[in-house]
Amino acid sequence: MLLDIENLTVHLPxxxxxxxxxxxxxxxxxxxxxLVGESGSGKSTTAKAxxxxxxxxARTVGRVLVDGADVLSMTGTRLREHRAGTVxxxxxxxxxxxxxxxxxxxxxxxxxxxxxxGSGKERRRALGTAIELLDAxxxxxxxxxxxxxxxxxxxxxxxxxxxxxxxAAEPRLLLADEATSALDVTTQAEILALLRTxxxxxxxxxxxxxxxxxxxxxxxxxxYVMYAGRVVEEQQAxxxxxxxxxxxxxxLLDCSPELGGxxxxxxxxxxxxxxxxxxxxxxxxxxxxxxxxxxxxxxTPEPLPLAGGGTAACRxxxxxxxxxxxxxxxAGTAEDPEQPAVPAxxxxx
Amino acid sequence: xxxxxxxxxxxxxxxxxxxxxxxxxxxYAAPGDPAVFLAGGRDRLTPERLAAVREQYHLDEPxxxxxxxxxxxxxxxxxxxxxxxxxxxxDLLGARFPTTLALVAYxxxxxxVLGVGAGILAAVRRGxxxxxxxxxxxxxxxxxxxxxxxxxxxxxxxxxxxxxxVTGSGEGFAGTVHHLTLPAVAMALGxxxxxxxxxxxxxxxAGAADHVAVARASGIxxxxxxxxxxxxxxxxxxxxxxxxxxxxxxxGTVAIETVxxxxxxGSLLVGAINSHDFPVAQAVLxxxxxxxxxxxxxxxLVHPLLDPRLEAVRSPA
Numbered sequence: 033m034l035l036d037i038e039n040l041t042v043h044l045p046x047x048x049x050x051x052x053x054x055x056x057x058x059x060x061x062x063x064x065x066x067l068v069g070e071s072g073s074g075k076s077t078t079a080k081a082x083x084x085x086x087x088x089x090a091r092t093v094g095r096v097l098v099d100g101a102d103v104l105s106m107t108g109t110r111l112r113e114h115r116a117g118t119v120x121x122x123x124x125x126x127x128x129x130x131x132x133x134x135x136x137x138x139x140x141x142x143x144x145x146x147x148x149x150g151s152g153k154e155r156r157r158a159l160g161t162a163i164e165l166l167d168a169x170x171x172x173x174x175x176x177x178x179x180x181x182x183x184x185x186x187x188x189x190x191x192x193x194x195x196x197x198x199x200a201a202e203p204r205l206l207l208a209d210e211a212t213s214a215l216d217v218t219t220q221a222e223i224l225a226l227l228r229t230x231x232x233x234x235x236x237x238x239x240x241x242x243x244x245x246x247x248x249x250x251x252x253x254x255x256y257v258m259y260a261g262r263v264v265e266e267q268q269a270x271x272x273x274x275x276x277x278x279x280x281x282x283x284l285l286d287c288s289p290e291l292g293g294x295x296x297x298x299x300x301x302x303x304x305x306x307x308x309x310x311x312x313x314x315x316x317x318x319x320x321x322x323x324x325x326x327x328x329x330x331x332t333p334e335p336l337p338l339a340g341g342g343t344a345a346c347r348x349x350x351x352x353x354x355x356x357x358x359x360x361x362x363a364g365t366a367e368d369p370e371q372p373a374v375p376a377x378x379x380x381x
Numbered sequence: 382x383x384x385x386x387x388x389x390x391x392x393x394x395x396x397x398x399x400x401x402x403x404x405x406x407x408x409y410a411a412p413g414d415p416a417v418f419l420a421g422g423r424d425r426l427t428p429e430r431l432a433a434v435r436e437q438y439h440l441d442e443p444x445x446x447x448x449x450x451x452x453x454x455x456x457x458x459x460x461x462x463x464x465x466x467x468x469x470x471x472d473l474l475g476a477r478f479p480t481t482l483a484l485v486a487y488x489x490x491x492x493x494v495l496g497v498g499a500g501i502l503a504a505v506r507r508g509x510x511x512x513x514x515x516x517x518x519x520x521x522x523x524x525x526x527x528x529x530x531x532x533x534x535x536x537x538x539x540x541x542x543x544x545x546x547v548t549g550s551g552e553g554f555a556g557t558v559h560h561l562t563l564p565a566v567a568m569a570l571g572x573x574x575x576x577x578x579x580x581x582x583x584x585x586x587a588g589a590a591d592h593v594a595v596a597r598a599s600g601i602x603x604x605x606x607x608x609x610x611x612x613x614x615x616x617x618x619x620x621x622x623x624x625x626x627x628x629x630x631x632x633g634t635v636a637i638e639t640v641x642x643x644x645x646x647g648s649l650l651v652g653a654i655n656s657h658d659f660p661v662a663q664a665v666l667x668x669x670x671x672x673x674x675x676x677x678x679x680x681x682l683v684h685p686l687l688d689p690r691l692e693a694v695r696s697p698a
Binding site: 080083085111112113114115116117120121123125128129130131132133134138142143147181183197198201 | 590591594595599602609610690
């Protein structure tokens with residue numbers, strides 16, 4: 033297992049609820065795993081834990097293993113080497129990920145040169161490698177680009193540079209934190225294709241963080257959905273559209289319009305995303321959930337296995353009933369946003 | 382880039398021209414009549430002699446005519462003769478200026494190395510005891526006027542310990558360094574607080590940038606991050622502040638030169654003002670203003686080299 037996060041809980045002083053609550057997540061070599069959620073759901077925090085980057089003052093319970101090595105216990109040189117080698121991150125905004133006053137070549141060279149190897153010859157060789165990397169990420173005219181500064185390049189070009197910088201470490205795990213969110217659609221498609229190619233060529237495991245469930249379902253092998261610091265659902269990506277089980281995942285799918293098929297009403301999830309000041313004795317989604325029962329308010333969420341693989345942290349998953357999964361609305365009720373949809377049938381006849 | 386430099390230089394000359402008029406007028410308006418001094422004192426004064434002296438030195442002409450004459454001569458590198466010594470003003474300055482320049486250069490090296498160094502330490506160890514010690518120590522040093530600090534330094538290192546000479550400017554490079562150490566330290570002490578604090582704040586600001594967190598997440602060694610990302614990006618305000626302090630020192634060596642018995646342009650200026658030696662006072666003031674403007678212009682021209690984005694903004698394609 034390349035990345036294995038085991039029941040990671042992160043407490044922040046002064047916050048009403050944990051930043052992350054019992055998050056378990058796995059990425060195998062060669063696998064693209066999606067991590068989806070709204071802002072503040074803890075998806076970035078989860079990814080950064082793989083680099084042992086946690087907020088100041090955070091207290092952790094649980095383990096983060098990369099290639100079997102416990103990341104959270106690493107310090108000093110060991111941690112620096114871990115960040116410089118095994119795991120690399122592609123950040124959301126390429127414009128702010130590069131030092132504006134230094135050349136693109138410097139950005140790559142400092143990731144290619146090992147500490148104590150700063151001689152002119154080694155830097156020149158590193159610059160040659162940097163040009164190869166820029167070529168590998170599809171940046172035209174790389175010899176000229178290494179001498180340019182970030183303000184002379186477009187967002188798409190910069191994201192390629194940032195990806196080249198991530199590859200410079202020859203990582204085994206790539207964390208793509210909203211790596212395409214700041215780009216326009218055509219550039220986004222190019223970068224997505226590039227990441228997929230690189231993953232195949234270099235046998236990378238990839239954790240693909242996005243707020244776009246549709247993108248994640250289409251792009252990834254497996255998808256985790258997070259809400260209020262918890263993983264609420266884990267599914268094979270190809271089953272997600274048809275067979276999303278957690279009410280939150282279904283709510284996210286209903287939030288966005290779709291091409292083709294029958295026109296569908298866009299239904300936003302009622303209420304607002306929870307902040308760190310909101311504490312939940314039971315299921316954190318209960319207050320916004322159309323299917324919640326009084327018992328949900330006190331039920332501590334735990335991942336329950338689904339019939340076709342994957343898990344969902346909803347206490348009503350296990351309820352036996354015909355007529356499809358939880359939340360499959362009866363025809364008619366779903367079209368009326370005023371009237372909360374109710375599960376079609378509750379008990380076995 | 383070329384036009385930017387041209388514009389800067391044009392601004393420099395305009396500033397100098399304006400400053401030269403203000404200097405000339407101020408010295409002209411100073412109380413006391415130089416003709417009395419030139420005529421050899423009040424006791425031997427006759428109206429005829431006074432008139433003769435006035436005519437000889439063109440003191441009977443209107444201010445603007447005098448200014449024009451002086452400016453014309455200055456442009457021909459003729460600063461006139463000293464009323465007091467009768468020497469060419471240029472020769473007097475030539476004899477005195479190197480001492481002041483060496484003193485300011487030495488003090489600049491000291492406050493840049495120590496001030497920026499202390500600021501970096503405080504920024505890297507922010508919130509710790511090193512930070513508090515730097516802020517406290519430099520504040521204490523800045524609250525003591527430089528001439529008082531100078532006297533204390535003389536008392537301790539000059540008289541008590543005898544490590545450094547207490548007066549004179551020394552011969553040769555080693556002698557100059559030896560003689561100027563105490564005065565340069567006295568001048569630099571006051572600058573340490575502002576330089577170290579500007580350095581600290583600029584580095585704290587630069588260190589909050591996203592790309593620094595990205596570099597840290599990439600496992601780049603902390604020393605590299607501080608040097609190539611934090612300090613590198615904080616250089617703008619640091620260099621501006623160092624330039625301003627140095628420029629201010631060029632015009633503020635009077636007290637230190639007096640305390641340490643150095644014959645630089647500061648003591649020359651004081652003497653010239655006391656004896657109504659117009660040409661010398663004007664030339665020294667003009668030199669000080671020129672020094673100030675040149676230093677600040679150089680700092681301005683260095684900025685685009687530090688941050689290439691500035692160049693892109695200034696010269697639209």
